[in-house]
Amino acid sequence: MPSTLNIAQLNNNPSPRRIIIIGGGIVGAALAFHLSKAQSENHITLIDKSLEILxxxxxxxxxxxxxxxxSPVLTRLAKDTVQDYLTIPxxxxxxxxxxxSSTSSGLETLERRxxxxxxxxxxxxLLSPEAATSLARDFIHANSIKHCLHFPSDGTANAGVITSYYIHQARARGVDFLEAAVTGFATKKENETTKIATIKTGSGDINSEDSxxxxxxxxxxxSLICNGSTPVxxxxxxxxxxxxxxxxxxxxARRVGTPYPFVRWLDHHVYARDHGDRDGLGSYGHPPVQLDPTESAIGAWPSGFDQVLSDASSHLKNKTEFQVQGQDTDPEEPWAADKPFNGIFSVTPDNLPFAGRVPDVANLWxxxxxxxxxxxxxxxxxxxEILADGEHSTTSEDKxxxxxxxxxxxxxxxxxLLLQQSLSKYNDIYNRET
Incomplete structure (x- = not known):
């Protein structure tokens, strides 16, 4: 999707009701979509370094x-998310x-959950091993598990389809899109109030003081918050x-019949799903590896990950079908979902997102x-929260x-300490007892 305006046009039409979203993945796209649904005078612009490829x-x-x-907070947000995704074709x-699970402690975990x-x-x-196996026969050995918990309303999201839907709907409602690589910010302080005054990009500076x-x-x-030697x-x-x-x-060939549920082996921190024309598998069963991302969220392949995937696949019935030998991906080449890859994502000290206003920067969220x-x-x-006025006021639950x-x-x-806590949460993503 091409840009709908350029930096000069953005700077030549300042607006106190401008909202600039930086990042065009599923979160930024969802924000643009939901902000644009409101009957308001806000001028919304989404900026991303690539509007064509995620x-x-x-x-x-x-x-x-x-x-x-x-976390009840994450449960609430996930339930709300599913209700939204169900409306998207x-x-x-x-x-x-x-x-x-195959352990007594695993049974206690499943009963608690x-x-x-x-x-x-x-x-x-709670299902018998035989009943669970019948739902994903190519994945599960009935004699290798003892305890099973089934969540029938869970499912799989097509993140690309969802993001595209949000973006096209937002664009139809007047949201502008700008392809530019944001590299940092310049702040301005007036009367003890700090603001993001300039958004720096590889294509020029954007005036954001009133946005x-x-x-x-x-x-x-x-890395953007750190802003070189001057944190925002x-x-x-x-x-x-x-x-x-x-x-x-x-x-x-696609399987005939009811699609498989996604499956998690709690004792081993392994998970798998049916992608339709292939199966996928991932593992958290290794020490956390911190990375500095560059051009994309596909990182270099650590050599130890071959063994991680080999160990992970051993818990599946169709273990011999999975590719376990990774290879470095050229960051300049488009990524294709057909080989083992290192997918970079974020962790935090409490496994919760960051959502809200940054208190010491008046216009930053x-x-x-x-x-x-x-x-x-x-x-x-x-x-x-951003629109909080009358009809859109936040509730006590929102607060x-x-x-x-x-x-x-x-x-x-x-x-x-925050770094240590964040890395420790990597192995805790799916609530494994340690």
Whole structure:
């Protein structure tokens, strides 16, 4: 999709009601869509370095949407997200989700999660190994598992389809799009108030002093916030990009019958899904690897990931079909989902996103470290807060969610401790007991 305006046009038409969203992945697109639905005088512009190809984490997201989380905040946002995705043609398929274990502690975990799910209004049923195997015969050995929990309303999201839908709908409502690589910011302080005065890009500077600026920049957020030697904010924003291996089987004919649920082996931190014309598998069963992303969210392949995928695939019935030997991807070449790859995504010290106003920069908001699972719910929440006036005023539930996602929640905590806590959460993504 081409730009709908250029930097000169943007600078020549300043508006106090301008909202600039930086980042055109699923989060930025959802924000543009939900902000544009309001009957307001806001002029919304979305900026991304690539309007044609999704270069961020959205572009490689495996699409799992498990609504239950040990955090009630994430559960609420995931439920809201699914309701949004269900309205998008081809956006979401309720194939269900299975969690498997073969240990007594795993059974306790599954029983606890069933109780939490029921309290959250999510259907969840304990199944026999035979019943679970019947739902994903090529994945599961019935004799290798003892305990199974089924979430029938969970499913898989097509992040590319969803993002495209949001962008086209937003564009039809008058949202402008600008292809430009944002490289940093210049701030201005007046009367003890700091603002983002200039958005620096590889194509020129954008005057943003009178604009609301929202960073929906995922894995690049921390580097943009750091802004070289002059941080934009004094508030710590610990969003840590990490490496993550994912692989596929070679292409095959689509299975006949009911689609497989996505499957998680809790004891081994392995997960798999049916992509239609191939199967996919990923693993969190390795020490966290911090990375500095460059042009895309596909990173260099750590040699140790071959063994990680080999170990992970051993838990599946069709283990021999998965490719486990990775290769470096040329960042200049378009990425194709057919080989093992290192998909970079963000972790935080509490596994919660950052969504809200940055307190010491008057016109800066964050919508970052947000996964596909909670993207729409978080975008809707933030849009209501930004538009908070009369009909769109936030509720007490919204305020509680925003408090939990407050960008200033780690103020006063040492940077090295926040990094350590963030990396430790990588192995805790799916609530594994350690």
């Amino acid at each position: 270069l961020g984490s959205t572009g490689h997201a495996p699409g799992f949407v498990g609504q239950l989380n040990e 081809g956006g979401f398929e309720a194939v269900g989700g299975l969690e498997l 069933q109780r939490i799910a029921q309290g959250a209004g999510l259907p969840a049923e 609301t600026v929202i960073l929906a920049t995922g894995i690049w957020t921390s 904010t004094q508030v710590p924003i610990p969003i840590v990009p990490v490496a993550h291996p994912y692989t596929f089987t070679p292409p095959r 964050l919508a970052a470290a947000i996964w596909v699972t909670t993207a729409a719910g978080t975008a809707k929440l933030l849009a209501r 509680a969610l925003l408090d939990a996602l407050n960008p200033a929640r780690f103020q006063g905590v040492a940077a090295d």
